[in-house]
Amino acid sequence: MIQRILGVALAAVLLTVGMNTANAQSNVTLRVACYGGSFTASQKKYAADLYTARTGVKVEFIDGNPSDHLAKLVASRGREAPFDLVYLDDNVQIAAIQAGVLEKIRPDDVPNMKLLYDQAKNKDGYGPAMIFFSVAIAYNVKKFEEAGLPAPQSWADLWNPKLAGHIGVPTLDNTMGHAFLVAAEYLNGGNESTPEKGIAKIATLKAQSYPQSSSVVEALMTSGDVWVIPWMNGRTWGLIDKGQPLKFVIPTDGAFAGYTTIDVVKGTPHEKEALAYINYVLDPLAQLGQANEVPYGPTNKVLAPVLAAYPKLAQKFPSSPEDIAKLRTIDWVTFNKVYPQAVSLWNREVVSK
Amino acid sequence: MLANGSALAGARPRSAAPDVWLWVLLPTLAVLGLIFGLPLADLIAVSVHEMTGPAQVGDALTLEHYRAFVTDPFFLVMVARTFWLGFLVVAFCLAIGYPVAYYLARTTSRWRGMALFLVISPLLVSAIVRNIGWFPILGGSGVVNWILMSIGLIDEPLRLISNFTGVVIGLVHALLPLMILTLTTVIQRVEPELEEAAANLGAGPALVFWRVLLPLSLPGVVAGSLLVFAMAISAYTTPAILGGNRVLVMSTYIAQQFRTVLDYPAGGTAAALLLLFAALLTLLALRVRTKGGEAG
16 A cells, blocks of 8 residues: 555656756766665665756765775775765764764754654764664564474573574674674673673573574574574564564563664765755655665654554554654764774684684 | 696796797786785785774884784684685595596596586575575585484484584585686596506506506696685685684684774784785695605
8 A cells, every 4th residue: 555655656746846847957966875785776766866856966876885885985085085975874874973074964954854753863963864773583483382482572581591502693793783782781781881791691692603694594594593583673574574484573671773874975075965865865755665665664753643554564663753762772982982892702702612 | 747837827838938928918917916916015004004993094003913913812723713624625625526527537428518517507606695505405404404314314403504514515515616627627638548558557546546647637636726725715705604603714804804893904914914824825835736746
């Protein structure tokens, strides 16, 4: 249903564009660093194409890994910026801010910023979160039933000895791994500044493996080697929609918030156009289209009542103000400061065991 | 020495004046220098500077990263693990590859083309697909464990993925074609008449292999082994996927430092040392080869 509404809306908007601003012309091409795959495709479809049709400004996506984008930005400091805009993971954005490669944004320049949840706004005035996702527990219902195990309810349930050898632990390279480390830190009486507590706790798990990518998680879940893993909502729902016997549970002590940010790159010659593009990304239509194609939660709160009317879609991501308020957030500045130390401990105490 | 001018150095000229070949090589060398040498030089330059923040490198020169690396048993064990992996992969590739290469070199069957295609088929699949394809085969309830349990050889499933064993299996599969192709080329140059002559003089098959075939195909063995070894110790995808991120080798450590910790000097140091160790080993192997060749 929502698919059809979106299709009609997109067609209608593009039609009005065609009538009103058929002669929108510009020589500018925005270079936008993005993730690739279905994410770039949906950003192109619901934000970039519309933006180009209305303003004449062309958009070129440069796909890659967020830390690779950061590396390019740092390498080009003092010279011409390699992109005008960049989509980043939450923790990478913090590193980029510290490296001084991003530009602050005045909310007045991006009208849709007013419509965002407070959690989506950057406290220091950098780029906002354009989607929310959650890191919680994905588990195989069939395997749990066969083993006579109750469904996991809290993070602590993952330390059930019966899961030894059957639990996957996301490697410390990705957002899921970061969130699970923080979960373990708090379970062991610590916080973001005490990676040793989290690592010691994780080291007591007998993990089957430490997957890094969703394709590997899919293979391990399908083969039955992994029964349960802390993972993100979007990819897990992708597997559920394919018919895998999985469930995605929000632990009683809270799922972790993950988000993707969009920023203007310092030194871009097209700041005005870049700000206008961000406004399109935060627009309700683009946000709803994105959520429908790749199940991540919109950060534009105007959509909450719309999503409430489509529970089948809304259950796949944090979609209501209550959901979003309940997400646990990570103190990334502290986390990043001790991250090299955390990885070193991880290599020595978790991987090498 | 009969089998000289081997596959190892296709560049070794047989007749033409060497300086002509140098001119022919020049464009290739220039391109390699630009796209390969320059970034490597940059990498090594990064490794002797301080890290001043994520993805940031300071101006001050330091050898601290090298000191930290070579004085820490953790890293030395990691280097040893990397080379042990390379050694095992080479050993299995040789043991499996030699008979296949011998067959391919000697057969006149019309199925030769088909067999050759089967040999190179792992090279036609993307690394990620090839690795993930092993999961249903090697997993706890995978084909291999199912067969072994059905015939009663084992009671509990063997752990064949997400560990060192999985990485060895994956790399042997991926690199076997290189070994077989290299060996085939060299074995083809060994005249079958030599083997027949040895047999006529009373040597059994084992002795023929040991005293005639192996020495004459040694250049191929060394070349194939070096190639496979270099690829195995620098492979990233297979250790990452089939090792389940439990097997920390040089390549996975380097990737981790560059892509997630964003500690370029630490990653650069490990990369430079890997390059150095690999170069030393290659030189050693080439010396052994030359000596072996003279003795043979």
